[in-house]
Amino acid sequence: MRIDFNRPPFVGTETEYIREAVEVNHMICGDGPFTKKCSAWMKEHFDSKGLLLTTSCTHALEMAAYLADIQPGDEVIMPSYTFVSTADAFVLRGATCVFVDVHPETMNIDETQIEAAITDKTKAIVPVHYAGVSCAMDEILDIAKRHNLKVIEDAAQGVNAFYKGKALGTIGDFGAYSFHETKNYSMGEGGALLFQDEAYLEDAEILREKGTNRSKFFRGQIDKYTWVGYGSSYLPSDMNAAYLWAQLEACDKINEKRRAIWDFYNDNLKELADQGLIQQPFVPDYATHNAHMYYIKAKDLEERTALIKFLREREIYAAFHYVPLHTATAGQKFGRFFGEDKYTTSESDRLVRLPMYYSLTMDDAATVVEAIKDFYKK
Numbered sequence: 001m002r003i004d005f006n007r008p009p010f011v012g013t014e015t016e017y018i019r020e021a022v023e024v025n026h027m028i029c030g031d032g033p034f035t036k037k038c039s040a041w042m043k044e045h046f047d048s049k050g051l052l053l054t055t056s057c058t059h060a061l062e063m064a065a066y067l068a069d070i071q072p073g074d075e076v077i078m079p080s081y082t083f084v085s086t087a088d089a090f091v092l093r094g095a096t097c098v099f100v101d102v103h104p105e106t107m108n109i110d111e112t113q114i115e116a117a118i119t120d121k122t123k124a125i126v127p128v129h130y131a132g133v134s135c136a137m138d139e140i141l142d143i144a145k146r147h148n149l150k151v152i153e154d155a156a157q158g159v160n161a162f163y164k165g166k167a168l169g170t171i172g173d174f175g176a177y178s179f180h181e182t183k184n185y186s187m188g189e190g191g192a193l194l195f196q197d198e199a200y201l202e203d204a205e206i207l208r209e210k211g212t213n214r215s216k217f218f219r220g221q222i223d224k225y226t227w228v229g230y231g232s233s234y235l236p237s238d239m240n241a242a243y244l245w246a247q248l249e250a251c252d253k254i255n256e257k258r259r260a261i262w263d264f265y266n267d268n269l270k271e272l273a274d275q276g277l278i279q280q281p282f283v284p285d286y287a288t289h290n291a292h293m294y295y296i297k298a299k300d301l302e303e304r305t306a307l308i309k310f311l312r313e314r315e316i317y318a319a320f321h322y323v324p325l326h327t328a329t330a331g332q333k334f335g336r337f338f339g340e341d342k343y344t345t346s347e348s349d350r351l352v353r354l355p356m357y358y359s360l361t362m363d364d365a366a367t368v369v370e371a372i373k374d375f376y377k378k
């Protein structure tokens, strides 16, 4: 029996809500009733002053880069070990990416190296909360404050995860969530932009609504709407928001299931870690993670390749990811690595992600663990 690497989360009420959007609400464009419910729910649960649903996390990051006034020639500090969108959003504004090495135990940006990477062109720091485990935010905010930089959190993987009790995405000036089908809570494709200074609201709405003040018009604050600035179209369909609403209603249930799988992997693979055969993820005390991902690290690239192949022969699909951005063609064109690449490449070569999704059964998880143990028995 095949064990997929990922399946989109589905709790059962999604189709009913999509039907409601179509047949009852007769509204499937953006900013309909489901979009409003989702944003209000997240603003309250994650305690965010501003939150707008978007078509993707990539687009939320693009909005943040624009609102943070990133200009051609500016520099933005980020890890190289991340998804391409983290960089793309800033490259679109003409910025240069300055890649800083990661901590090997969390794969998050090494905050102790950020300050040395700052130049007079630096405008922002972009921490990526890898696997839903928070970066060292107090240190990052302190550096940003002293150097007058914006902090834009790539919290694509960090929905419903926390740093010292604060929801990821709500700690910096801006945050970006993803509701892609590979993430904990989904709407197929989608995301959200978060911000804590309400002064950004008007510009964010204009940017999201093709450069118009349409949102103000719908609130009855003005009697006609018009073109007031640069904009694009970052509103998701209310059908997608209907799917997300079902997921948010089941937020605790989804989180508990993912945590159960994560804990099972972690408890049962511990003996391999104790024998020094693999390494397990590390979660700092300040972080409450959301079980977005479970990964282990093999000895090296060769062993990882063999492990993935061994699992695939048993129809278990494990995956690796992130060719470090600074080694990619575009990364060389649009960025540079600051200092020494001590861990980014070597640690990413060792990392294997195990199947992790809402509908994965505990029996499936046990099968995965057994297979990994068999591999290391050889």
Ligand SMILES: *Cc1c(COP(=O)(O)O)cnc(C)c1O
Pocket: 055, 056, 057, 058, 059, 082, 083, 085, 086, 128, 154, 156, 157, 177, 178, 179, 180, 189, 190, 191
């Ligand atoms: C998934 C992901 C994104 C992109 O999210 P989309 O919603 O697909 O645009 C960006 N950054 C990170 C770290 C991600 O994991």
